[in-house]
Amino acid sequence: MAQVGKSSAKRSKPSYVMSVIGVALVLFLLGTLGLIVIHAQKLSTYFRENIEIQVILRDDVNDKTAQALKDTLATRPFVKSVEYVSKDMAAERFKKDFGEDFIALLKSNPLYASINFKANARYVNPDSLKVVEDRLLENSNVREVYYQRALVSKLSDNVRKIGVVILGISIILSIVVIVLIDNTIRLAMFSNRFLIKTMQMVGATRGFIARPFDLRSIVNGLISAVLAIIGICIIMYYAQKELPEISAMRDYTLVGFLFAGLILIGICISLFSTHRSVMKYLRLKLDDLY
Template sequence: MPKKKKIGSYPNAMIVMSLTAALFLIGFCGLLVIQSKKLVSIIRQNIEVRIFLDKQLTKAGEDSILNVVKVKPFVLNAPDVKPIVYVSKEEAAKEFIEGTKEDFATFLGENPLRNSLRVKIHEDYFEEAKLSQIKKDLEKIGGVYEVVYQEDLADNINRNVTKIYVVLASFALIMLIIIVLLVNNTIKLAIYSQRFLIRSMQLVGATNGFIQRPYVVRGAVQGLVGGVLAGLMLIGLQQVAVRNVEGLAMLQEYDKIVILVAVVLSLGVLIGVSSTYQSLARYLRMALDDLY
């Protein structure tokens, strides 16, 4: 004999599952944005401006140029990064030979390379116009032979990063709209199963606020539970990925991930409460004949 459905029964599990899936997808998009921004930041921090020095410069002259460059506002200031690296012409020749597998000294008879400074640039100056101005400023320093950087690289990276952010933001927005509509419909169906109970409460004199209160509280709890489950799934996915994908650990920003989980929780409560309130308001205004 089939089990009879109790009066006032409510599909809590279905709503929580829908909210969890929805919030997980939104959180996953947020996680991708966080890690892509960190990746771009790391790429920018590794872009260098190379300052080639005059060959006749003494060690004191080179140190003087180093001290002048060190205090420039565009030089990267990060605790775990050495902003300026001195490279002698011997080290540069070694790097060149290792990269090309050709020893130019055998047919030139000398090392034509120069001592240089490799300067890491702060992210705020990662634009073609600003890099061009940095090049001009550095070449005005006495003892500097030439300043070189990869021209157009900054603009190319910035353009591609903008495209990535637009795609991710558009995808997240579309997903958010679809998910809110789906969750809203799920809650509407749940409230639909309660329409006669709501009408009975109205008939015995219950006010709209009295009727709405337990449903809205339930919607908040469902949203919170869905947010907690989605947050746990996000953290679990992130930890599995970090342990199995080499180099992914450097992209993690745990403070931002905590903020993301908090946003997912808040969004879950907001969707649960607003969808429940909206669905209830419809049935509270509905005429008795329309309930059938």
């Protein structure tokens, strides 16, 4: 009887190895998608927070009043960063950008002073910016509020469409991941069916039989998740090496949650599938195992 058990255990080892590798590959695919989702969100935030809104001031507004208005804007929740650009600073920037000294030609500076700010990402959409614009125009010192309205509208539409596509892919891939991991583990447990039945025939309880397999499944799920995480880290390393700009958009907190999620998914699905398979073989008759 001991020899039968040892023989079965030896036969099960290759299945465990293939099971671990198979689950690791599936978790790697899921983790890669999660990484894409994280960076897509950060990329969207990056573009949104780099759209500049110009609050153009009237000619009779002095620097002290403009600075006070700038300080007030800095306290608003929709403002991420803000700066005051005087008429002279605007003229210097124009000269630097276009290489022409129009002041010498016109003998005056026709540009307006402005307060330029970049909004927090959640406010960069047509509806929110329209509310912000209306509030700013209520101030008698404000002449006009300018920003690229078409760009904001197009950006919001594209982000919404991409979000729907990614959500659909995520749901489909999550279902596929659960099914693939479940089938991979069930195949691994198939080679242990005679060992499970033999232990039951000699009087072992179901809990006693299932316990070592459940513990092994937890270890296997953890190993699979760690292998998947290592693979994702390698991808992240080479992606950052080729595109250094990615490092500025990386959110290590979200990436940490992603890795923790992969570990949890690997362990839970592995444990659930293994325990279910053990119970299945315990309920079958001996002749049904062949």
